[in-house]
Amino acid sequence: MIYHLAAADPEHMSNESIAEHLDEIIFAGQDAMADVISKIILMLAMHPDIQERVYQEIMSVCPDENSELSQEDCSKLTYTEMFCKETLRLFPAASFVGRKADADVKLDDRHTLPKGAEVIVAFFKMHRDPAIWGPDADRFDPDHFMPEKVAQRHPYAFLPFSAGSRNCLGFKFAWYPVKIVLAHLIRSYRFRTSLKMDDLVLLNWSIIILKIAQGCRSLWRNRRFLLAASRIPGPPGFPPLIGGIYQFYGKTDVELATALLDISQRYTSPVKFWLGPLLMVVVDRPEDLKIVLNSQHCLDKVDPYRFFRVDRGLFAAPKELWKRHRKVLMPAFGPKVVDGFLPTFAKTSRSLCRELERFLPAGEVNIQYQVEKCALKSICDPEAIQDHLETIIFAGSETTATTLATTLLMLAINRDVQEKVFQEISTVCPNPFEREFIDQGALSQLVYTEQVVKETMRLFPIGPIVARKATGDVQLTQVTVPAGANVTIPIYKLQRNPQYWGSDAEAFDPERFSPERTARRHPYCYIPFTAGLRNCVGIRYSWQLMKVALVHLLWRYRFSTELAMEDLQLKLSMVLRIENGSVLRIERR
Missing domain, CATH: 1.10.630 (Cytochrome p450)
Incomplete structure (x- = not known):
């Protein structure tokens, strides 16, 4: 049809x-x-x-x-x-x-x-x-x-x-x-x-x-x-x-x-x-x-x-x-x-x-x-799901592409971080263009690269706000959310809250996601894909795609920009956009 x-x-x-x-x-x-x-x-x-x-x-x-x-x-x-x-x-x-x-x-x-x-x-x-x-x-x-x-x-x-x-x-x-x-x-x-x-x-x-x-x-x-x-x-x-x-x-x-x-x-x-x-x-x-x-x-x-x-x-x-x-x-x-x-x-x-x-x-x-x-x-049913695969893939790719572009912007602004990611890639996946594919074992070793992507998604979650409707009473720690109420989750605010991320919460720092620091935080301080029963079904798809893309891009190119973090102009609505961060300088390594 x-x-x-x-x-x-x-x-x-x-x-x-x-x-x-x-x-x-x-x-x-x-x-x-x-x-x-x-x-x-x-x-x-x-x-x-x-x-x-x-x-x-x-x-x-x-x-x-x-x-x-x-x-x-x-x-x-x-x-x-x-x-x-x-x-x-x-x-x-x-x-x-x-x-x-x-x-x-x-x-x-x-x-x-x-x-x-x-x-x-x-x-x-x-x-x-x-x-x-x-x-x-x-x-x-x-x-x-x-x-x-x-x-x-x-x-x-x-x-x-x-x-x-x-x-x-x-x-x-x-x-x-x-x-x-x-x-x-x-x-x-x-x-x-x-x-x-x-x-x-x-x-x-x-x-x-x-x-x-x-x-x-x-x-x-x-x-x-x-x-x-x-x-x-x-x-x-x-x-x-x-x-x-x-x-x-x-x-x-x-x-x-x-x-x-x-x-x-x-x-x-x-x-x-x-x-x-x-x-x-x-x-x-x-x-x-x-x-x-x-x-x-x-x-x-x-x-x-x-x-x-x-x-x-x-x-x-x-x-x-x-x-x-x-x-x-x-x-x-x-x-x-x-x-x-x-x-x-x-x-x-x-x-x-x-x-x-x-x-x-x-x-x-x-x-x-x-x-x-x-x-x-x-x-x-399975046949109907097959019919929706194109929508799932393309919609997922669009959000993944936005996150990937934002990650490259962060690497262009933070050249020292970009170099550290390149060194990790060179160690784990040398000459990726000569491989038929990058296997899961290699991708799992890109620990610092994943920290960079996570920090990008912390500061710039695709969905800055998520809303749900309570169909029954929900008991929180101090209050009860009554049935019929609309519950709004401000992910953007949560992931920049100094109470959870320190006094430098607005700064870009992939070390926040080191294993030891992650262990000290509540797991729901970071929910770029939301969480719980209705979290994003494409989490694994997104992670793998971004890692593979970064391996190939950073192996071959170096990115830079004159923009600083404080120069970025954000547009918050149902989807978070960076208004002025699309153009980067690129050079062959």
């Missing part, structure tokens, strides 16, 4: 863009599917009569729990599909979707979306609208999707995968694994819970980004825009400077989403509100949705997606880029390709079943966690 993408559009398909596509296809798709399956199982547990009916249908189609479900078998599971759709109706994976109108979009005789408006499609509200689904809209009832009832509804009344020109590319991909996983699970297990529908607590993690700074003056002068906006109902505001921002100030992301939903419920769709100069329009009528989602002028995603740096992948790419990428990606989601995954789906499903076996004595299981774990395992 990567080759197909790059070959089809080499000008616009950058490595970053391909990486974002893979993130969406693999991780976003797997996470969304796992979330849907866990909700489906919860609905089965809460409705034993429906669970039994689904079980009977599955057993009638495929009674052998060890047999595989074909595409034809899946198509026969009509009630099972109705049940899955009802789950997605009440609990859509995305409660809202945003689009940006790049031209006026006429909805009906009374309403026109002006160019520049942000359009919010309120799936959650529409899927529970009594005007569409009847007075029992909040009740779980798979019969909502009986053919005769579906025929009476507008086709855009149910949009779990969005719709129109920018609908979910993998929607067909999602139905097969959901049915197959459900068939495997329900043939083996019966699920129960004491929870009722009224007990469920729904959290919406949609985040609204407030944009005030740009375009206030020009928007105020754009009277046509304001006139069109004034014709759309909505809460009072003070555009373009303040808008309705006072209604959202100080709220959490959950409270923001709740406030947005409240606005859409108090006004008839479409409804507008202002976030500073940003016009937001909420649309939840199926008739309007069909227009919005199929309009060529509503293909760009809203600006806030850029906040998450996902605006180069298919999910939120600009319109023109999206068109090119979708055209290239479509063959990878064709029926034959999707059908070819059926054996994999079955394998993953059986794996999940085997995992659940160990929870039988306890009688309960965190199904969300288990499904997500199984989904992750399904993309980390």
